[in-house]
Amino acid sequence: MAENRLAIGIDLGTTYSCVGVWRNGRVEIVANDQGNRTTPSWVAFTDGEKLIGEGASNQVASNPSNTVFDVKRLIGRSFSDASVKSDAKYWPFKLIQGHDERPLISVSYLGEKKEFSPEEISAMVLVKMKETAEVFLGPGTTITNAVVTVPAYFNNNQRKATKDAAAIAGLNIMRIINEPTAAALTFSEGRKWSRSEERTVLVYDLGGGTLDVSLVVVKKGVLHVRATAGDTHLGGEDFTNNMVDHFVDEFKIQNKKDISGDTRAVRRLRNACERAKRMLSSDARTVVDVDALFEGIDFHSTINRALFEQLNKDLFLRCMEPVETCLGDAKIDKKKVSDVVLVGGSTRIPRVHRLVQDFFNGKEPSKSVNADEAVAHGATIQAAILMGDKKRDVKVHVIDVMPLSQGVSVKGDVMSVVVPRNTTIPTTKEQIYVTTYDNQPEMCIEVYEGERAMTTDNSLRGKFTLSGLTLAPKGVTKVNVRFQIDEDGILHVSAEDKKAARKKNITIMDDPRRFSKDEIKRMVQEAQRYKAVDEEHKKNVQARNEIDNLLYTMRNTTEKLQHSASGLQDLVDGTKEWLQNNELNSDELDAKKQLLEAIIGQTSTK
Ligand code: ADP
Ligand code: MG
Numbered sequence: 001m002a003e004n005r006l007a008i009g010i011d012l013g014t015t016y017s018c019v020g021v022w023r024n025g026r027v028e029i030v031a032n033d034q035g036n037r038t039t040p041s042w043v044a045f046t047d048g049e050k051l052i053g054e055g056a057s058n059q060v061a062s063n064p065s066n067t068v069f070d071v072k073r074l075i076g077r078s079f080s081d082a083s084v085k086s087d088a089k090y091w092p093f094k095l096i097q098g099h100d101e102r103p104l105i106s107v108s109y110l111g112e113k114k115e116f117s118p119e120e121i122s123a124m125v126l127v128k129m130k131e132t133a134e135v136f137l138g139p140g141t142t143i144t145n146a147v148v149t150v151p152a153y154f155n156n157n158q159r160k161a162t163k164d165a166a167a168i169a170g171l172n173i174m175r176i177i178n179e180p181t182a183a184a185l186t187f188s189e190g191r192k193w194s195r196s197e198e199r200t201v202l203v204y205d206l207g208g209g210t211l212d213v214s215l216v217v218v219k220k221g222v223l224h225v226r227a228t229a230g231d232t233h234l235g236g237e238d239f240t241n242n243m244v245d246h247f248v249d250e251f252k253i254q255n256k257k258d259i260s261g262d263t264r265a266v267r268r269l270r271n272a273c274e275r276a277k278r279m280l281s282s283d284a285r286t287v288v289d290v291d292a293l294f295e296g297i298d299f300h301s302t303i304n305r306a307l308f309e310q311l312n313k314d315l316f317l318r319c320m321e322p323v324e325t326c327l328g329d330a331k332i333d334k335k336k337v338s339d340v341v342l343v344g345g346s347t348r349i350p351r352v353h354r355l356v357q358d359f360f361n362g363k364e365p366s367k368s369v370n371a372d373e374a375v376a377h378g379a380t381i382q383a384a385i386l387m388g389d390k391k392r393d394v395k396v397h398v399i400d401v402m403p404l405s406q407g408v409s410v411k412g413d414v415m416s417v418v419v420p421r422n423t424t425i426p427t428t429k430e431q432i433y434v435t436t437y438d439n440q441p442e443m444c445i446e447v448y449e450g451e452r453a454m455t456t457d458n459s460l461r462g463k464f465t466l467s468g469l470t471l472a473p474k475g476v477t478k479v480n481v482r483f484q485i486d487e488d489g490i491l492h493v494s495a496e497d498k499k500a501a502r503k504k505n506i507t508i509m510d511d512p513r514r515f516s517k518d519e520i521k522r523m524v525q526e527a528q529r530y531k532a533v534d535e536e537h538k539k540n541v542q543a544r545n546e547i548d549n550l551l552y553t554m555r556n557t558t559e560k561l562q563h564s565a566s567g568l569q570d571l572v573d574g575t576k577e578w579l580q581n582n583e584l585n586s587d588e589l590d591a592k593k594q595l596l597e598a599i600i601g602q603t604s605t606k
Helices: 082-088 118-137 156-168 179-191 236-255 263-279 305-311 313-318 321-330 350-359 374-387 517-581 586-605
Strands: 007-012 016-023 026-029 043-045 050-052 094-097 103-109 112-116 145-150 172-178 199-206 211-219 222-231 285-294 297-304 339-343 397-401 406-410 414-419 427-434 442-449 459-467 478-485 491-497 502-507
Touching (some): 007 179, 112 118, 118 145, 145 156, 145 179, 145 374, 156 172, 172 374, 179 374, 222 321, 236 297, 339 374, 406 427
């Protein structure tokens, strides 16, 4: 198979990731080595290896401080972000502040203290998804091209950081697409609408960490996103966190003991809460049981739906806000919405389902897409579109929008919007700014993102100075500021004094938290080095297992041969001791394995 014709679609989720490949004109969602079609976005570090996916999440209770998850909540954010602070409370892994406010995750790996950026951890998950697809496509397959999804409401930094993660994973991102848009692609593919029928689709995606809402009009093979809105910090993890807080309090009342400082206990309680939360999506009441939770004390309690809803009532109140904003921005009445599509694990919560259904006057949401796979499925369709499947043309065209307004700070910290939110992308917009005093020699351009009137309430995305302006009375010299937004929703800004023909181009790269090309190169090399370590570890474990099996066979033989086999028995004992007491590489183990095999061969032919 020609390698460069392959492309995969990856949904890199807060809690679960999912990968699809395009084969024989259709999408196939790929199961991982455990047979699961979604993989926990978890990475764990031990003295011997790195684990990704189920391997990582399954061992969290015994290795909490080196088990990392939820990094999508960190990506593109700074250490001092209020949301980072509040999330960190629930994380058993250690977060530290790197230079330029970068959050770093500190773990012990291969017996050493090591720090990883959220981008590097995400890269590890991406590599796992890529390898899952490669195994599925057969030996020798190498994939380098991918479409990766992000929440529609992700800002510039979060998108750029996701691109960095892919670069570290050695993936070429063909396109970043918005998660609800991907789900809309899946939905419209499934419906096979006649070319002229127009459908107005509202996608509601509530996952582990984010809520995204998009309004998409589908007609004649064109998927036109009219507006998007969301909450980058609202999802299933938050519902679970509130349950954890509640039961920590309950334990305190029952036992006069505070477990909140004990990461292992909190983690075990959290696992029980996660299970209970899911049970409450089908049952009215469930138990939360953890044996020997803290200082040997068992914990036993129950929770019903009413209590769950009460604990999370503030979060449920926020669940419909983006829907209102989205419809308002698109200027579309909710009665006009023909299909409501629910995506993301948290839409299984009956309360969420009901809120959406009530909002649309009782309209039953569509059941035609798989809530866990729709995003990866759509990403794969997008990959096929970009690859251009010659045999089976994928005749869909996607038009997406910018989720947040982009602008420049002008006198008095006022936000002068250059690209309003929900502008169709790609786009280029220009605005002219004039000097504010006589003979002004330079102008500082500060680029902000957000919806508030004052830039102090929005987020600074970068700044640069255009110097050498034409000297003139105030208001005469004009500076043309150009905002260019690419198909990935990433902004590039340049400014120009047309008269002086002086131009300063910037990609908003001077966000100091962004990685330079050299840093990415270093991380790619480091990832490769660790990959070699992990592979050696795997081989080592396998070789040791094989030797154990051989020793077992030999022991059986010695038992059968009884007295004539004392030499063999010594060899078995000696090898066991040798295995136990030595750090051995896989070559040494292989050599021993061959020797044992030869001896077994001789013994059995005697
Ligand atoms: P993401 O894309 O953010 O990783 P997913 O769409 O995979 O998220 O959804 C994961 C979230 O859905 C988790 O917080 C999980 O607890 C929640 N979830 C999954 N199944 C259920 C269920 N049956 N009831 C309630 N919540 C669920
Ligand atoms: Mg998701």
